Amino acid sequence: MTSRRKIAVGAALTTLGLSFADTANAQAVEPGFAVNRFEPSERNNEWFVNDTLDLRGKLRPSFGAMLEYQYRPLVVRTSNGDIVSSPVRNMATLHLGVAVNLFDRVRLGLNLPIVMFEDGHQTNIGTKTIALPASDQSIGDVRVGVDFRLFGEHLSPITMAIGGQVWFPTGSKEEYTTDGNVRVAPHVTVAGDIDMFTYSARLGVQFGRPERYFGATKLGQEFNFAAAAGLRVIDKHLVVGPEVFGSAVIASDPAVGNTTGTVDQSSGQSALEGLLGAHYTAGSVRVGAAGGLGFTSGLGSPEQRWILSFQIAPPMNDDSDGDGILDKEDACPATPGVRSEDPAKNGCPPDSDGDGILDPDDACRDVPGVRTNDAKTNGCPALNDDDKDGIPNEKDACPTVAGVANSDPAKNGCPADRDGDGILDVADACIDVPGTADADPKKNGCPSDKDGDGIADKDDACVDVKGVASAKPEFNGCPTDIDNDAIANEQDACPREPGKTSADPKKNGCPAAYVSGGLIKIIDQVKFKTSSADILPGKDSEEILQAVLAVLKEHAEIKKLNVEGHTDNAGNAKFNKTLSANRAASVVKWLTGHGVDKARLASAGFGPDRPLSDNTTEDGRRQNRRVEFHIVGDDGSTSTTTAPQPTAPKPATKP
Numbered sequence: 001m002t003s004r005r006k007i008a009v010g011a012a013l014t015t016l017g018l019s020f021a022d023t024a025n026a027q028a029v030e031p032g033f034a035v036n037r038f039e040p041s042e043r044n045n046e047w048f049v050n051d052t053l054d055l056r057g058k059l060r061p062s063f064g065a066m067l068e069y070q071y072r073p074l075v076v077r078t079s080n081g082d083i084v085s086s087p088v089r090n091m092a093t094l095h096l097g098v099a100v101n102l103f104d105r106v107r108l109g110l111n112l113p114i115v116m117f118e119d120g121h122q123t124n125i126g127t128k129t130i131a132l133p134a135s136d137q138s139i140g141d142v143r144v145g146v147d148f149r150l151f152g153e154h155l156s157p158i159t160m161a162i163g164g165q166v167w168f169p170t171g172s173k174e175e176y177t178t179d180g181n182v183r184v185a186p187h188v189t190v191a192g193d194i195d196m197f198t199y200s201a202r203l204g205v206q207f208g209r210p211e212r213y214f215g216a217t218k219l220g221q222e223f224n225f226a227a228a229a230g231l232r233v234i235d236k237h238l239v240v241g242p243e244v245f246g247s248a249v250i251a252s253d254p255a256v257g258n259t260t261g262t263v264d265q266s267s268g269q270s271a272l273e274g275l276l277g278a279h280y281t282a283g284s285v286r287v288g289a290a291g292g293l294g295f296t297s298g299l300g301s302p303e304q305r306w307i308l309s310f311q312i313a314p315p316m317n318d319d320s321d322g323d324g325i326l327d328k329e330d331a332c333p334a335t336p337g338v339r340s341e342d343p344a345k346n347g348c349p350p351d352s353d354g355d356g357i358l359d360p361d362d363a364c365r366d367v368p369g370v371r372t373n374d375a376k377t378n379g380c381p382a383l384n385d386d387d388k389d390g391i392p393n394e395k396d397a398c399p400t401v402a403g404v405a406n407s408d409p410a411k412n413g414c415p416a417d418r419d420g421d422g423i424l425d426v427a428d429a430c431i432d433v434p435g436t437a438d439a440d441p442k443k444n445g446c447p448s449d450k451d452g453d454g455i456a457d458k459d460d461a462c463v464d465v466k467g468v469a470s471a472k473p474e475f476n477g478c479p480t481d482i483d484n485d486a487i488a489n490e491q492d493a494c495p496r497e498p499g500k501t502s503a504d505p506k507k508n509g510c511p512a513a514y515v516s517g518g519l520i521k522i523i524d525q526v527k528f529k530t531s532s533a534d535i536l537p538g539k540d541s542e543e544i545l546q547a548v549l550a551v552l553k554e555h556a557e558i559k560k561l562n563v564e565g566h567t568d569n570a571g572n573a574k575f576n577k578t579l580s581a582n583r584a585a586s587v588v589k590w591l592t593g594h595g596v597d598k599a600r601l602a603s604a605g606f607g608p609d610r611p612l613s614d615n616t617t618e619d620g621r622r623q624n625r626r627v628e629f630h631i632v633g634d635d636g637s638t639s640t641t642t643a644p645q646p647t648a649p650k651p652a653t654k655p
Contacts, residue, residue, distance in 0.1 A: 029131050030131070031173050031212075032131070032175070032176045033173065033176065033178075033179050033299075034140070034167075034177060034178050034300075035073050035088055035091075035176040035300045036091065036093060036113070036140070036300060037246075037300035038070070038093075038273075038305065039143070040095045040097065040309075042097065042107060042109035042147070043062040043063060043064040043097045043098060043313070044064075044099055044101075044311060046198075046279045048066070048275055048277055048288065049226045049245045049275070050189075050191070050200035050201070050202060050226050050245075051189050051191060051202065052191050052200060053149065053159045053189060053191040053200070054101075054154045054316075055104065055107050055154070055161065056101060056104055057102075057104065057316060058101075058103060058104060059102065060100065060313070060314060061099070061100050061314070062099045062100075062101075062311060062312065062314075063097070063098050063311065063312050063313075064098075064286075064312065065094060065095065065097070065310050065311075066095040066308070066310075068092070068094075068305065068307045069090070069091070069092045069304075069305070069307075070090075070091050070302035070304065070305045071089070071302055071303050072302055072304075073088050073300050073301070074087045074088040074176065074299060074300065075087070075297070081297075084123065085123040085130070086121055087121060087122070087132055088132070088133060089120045090117065090119050091115060091117070091118040091176075092115070092117045092118070093113050093114065093115050093116065093140065094113070095111055095112070095113050095114075096111070097110060097111040105148060105149045107146065107147045107163075108144075108146055109143075109144070110144055110145075111143040112139070112143075113139070113140030113141070113143075113171075114137075114139060114140070115139070115140060117136050117137065118136060118137075120133055131174070133175050134175055138172050138177050139170055139171055139172075140178065141167040141168060141171045141178050142168045143165055143166070143167050143168075144165065144168070145163060145165040145166075148161055148162055152192065156192060156193070157194050159192055160188070160189070160190050161188070163186070163189065164185060164186040164187060164204075165184075165187075166185075167182065167183040167185075167208075179208070179210060179219075180210070181208045181210055183209060184206070184207050184208055185206040185207070186205060187202050187203060187204030187205075188202070188203055190202075193232065196232050196233065196236075197230075197231060198231070198232055198239060198241070199227075199230075200227070200228045200229075201226065201228070202225065203224075203225050204223075204224050205222070206222045206223075206247070208221075217298075218249050219249065220249050220250065221250045222247045222248065222250060223250055224245070224246070224247040225247075226243065227243070227245075229241050229242065230242070234280075237280055237281050238278060238280045238281075240277070240278035241277075242274060243275045243276075243290075244272065244274045245272075245275075246271050246272035246273060246301075247270065248270040248271075249270065270298045271294065271299065272295040272296045272298070272301065273293070273294050273302075273305065274292050274295060275290045275291065275305070276290060277290025277291070279309065284314050284315055285310075285312055286309075286310075286312075286313070287309065287310055288307070288308070288310075288311075289309070290309075291306050292304075320333050321334055321335055321337070323337055323338075324339075325339055325346060329343075329347065331348050332349070332358075333347065335348065335360065336349070337350075338350055351365075352365045352366055353365055353366055353367055353379075354368060355368040355379060357369070357379040361378055362378065362379030363375065363376055363377060363379050363380050364379050364380035364381070367380065367381060368381070370385075372390075386399050386400055387399060387401055388402060389402040390405075391403070391405060391412060395409075395413065396413030396414075397410055397411060397413050398415065399413065403415045404416050418432060419433055419435070420434060421434035421436070421445055422437075423437060423444060423445035428444065428445030429441065429442055429443060429445050429446050430446035431445070433446065433447060434447070435447045436448050450463050451463060451464055451465055453467050455467070455476060459473075459476055460476065460478075461475060462479070462482065465478065465479060467479045467480075468480060470489070470490075472490070475489045475490070482495050483495060483497055483509070485498040485499055486501075487499070487508060487509035491509065493508050493509050493510050494510035494514060495509065497511055497516075507524075510523050511547065512524070512543055512546075513544065513548045513550070513551050515558075515631070518630065518631050518633070519629060519631065520548055520558075520629035521629075522544050522547065522629070525544070525626050525627065526541050526545060526583075527541050528583055528586070531579065532579075533579065533583045533586045535587070545587070545590055545591070545594075548591070548629060549591060549594050549595075549596065552591070558631055559600060559634075560600060560601075560631070561601055561629055561630070561632065562630040563584045563585075563587050563627060563628075564584055564603070564604055564605070564627065564628045564629075565580030565581055565582070565583040565584035565585075565603070565604070566580055566605075566609075566610055566611075566612075566625065566626050566627070566628065567580050567607050567624065567625055568608055568615050568621035568622075568624040569611070569615045569621075569624075570621065573608060577606065578607075580605030580606055580607050581604060581605025583605070584603035584605055588601045588602070588603045602632075608624070611624045612624055
């Protein structure tokens, strides 16, 4: 504990309103009072001072503790505001509390403050002594509270309650924890939530504090208030926001206890504080923390206040309709009902006639009926309903055919058309897929299938030819051998061009030359002498060139053909480009020599600039040494085939 000491300062005091004098031989000790103006909210609350008014529960307990520390709640100042002494400098208090909710409307609360530590400095003022707390630890005044909800519900936009608190003098004046009297404080509280925003406010009056002066500062009956506003975030588990609270003395006889013998009308004492805090709720546990400061220099308004909070309250098991069946088990939580073994009916009103319409809504609860929008006929047998679909003839667009209800009067009571293709479900062979009308009942309402192979046109790769289903979209609905070359589509490298069988999968079923994608494609290369533009004589080159010649004769629509020469990247680039141009020219010369109009042909050489494959491998270089036949379109455009160059090509043999 801080050692006791005497302080004599010759200056006017604003807080106590007395003048310092020389230390007297006999000092009168000024009686203490309940200096702590922090009154914690009842347990199961999401504010520290204010009240969320959660009064739900018929016998719902809650427990909690708040550890609260305040710095300099009682100081002596000079007339210019300088602090001379702190009779109470540090005070740490543990507030233990319990609350019980009754009847979903009433809450009883109990709070016991235990001062864990306090200290201060003794101060002498004239013939008066302001003593420091007599000991480090003490008990404060026990508080009992009650609140009664007038209207509103927890978390609704506004809830109002009235209540009051009573303090019993279990504390000690020497410890600054009591006024020595029973105190009573009636109050009115409002609270509510609007979406994420939450608020609370309280007004009250406290009676029972003896009217007297502490120095020249008036004590007595008080007007008190509190307010809070904040946000609910993290799925409303966290409430964060500021709170303010304070009090002001209600002066009845300002001269009572004035030891100076004068009346100072400005000596009425007021205290105002602010807190910024947050509470987080997880299941039955709630924790919180806050910090704040005093805005005035009134008695009990500290420079700093810090709070930690811990609470336990069982989660609320709601029964919104009051039928004794909790909402989580109630299939009809907003309507009182009866218990049932069927989870779909538990807590719902009975259905006496078993027509699926609950008794409160059934105009004919003892006779099975049909659902209608008219409360007078709902649940009654349908009248003038020839097709027995529950829709009266006068509202039934299809009165002789059973149908379903529809907001469109032109369709109400008619059979459904699930896929919306204009063909009613009863006649639609494909009720979930829009289709077209067909005389064949098996196809009516189904997607079009022009070739009749059972594969809808939109999925049929061969719309006009009857085929078979295939996992490959390009063959789905096609014959198994599209080009009739006796090689199945899946094994045919050119499924739409008749060809010959080959052991090479890339050539199997392909002709020696054919039109595809803006090219006359060839399955083998035209071969030349090494480092020469001379075409190698023999069967291989002859067959390829004859095949290209045949394509040109067959396709008179090909007005222009570019013959392109390409090499790999081995050797001198300039030499390779000249070589590729000469080889392309040799092919053009061969074709014109066999009857192709020279006006249809052109040639160009690109050397190694447009590789098809990787020049770092022998196979890649072999593919890059080639002649290509590009068909020129009407707009002068041609297709281009290239492949990326490797970053570090390896040396290769000459072409």
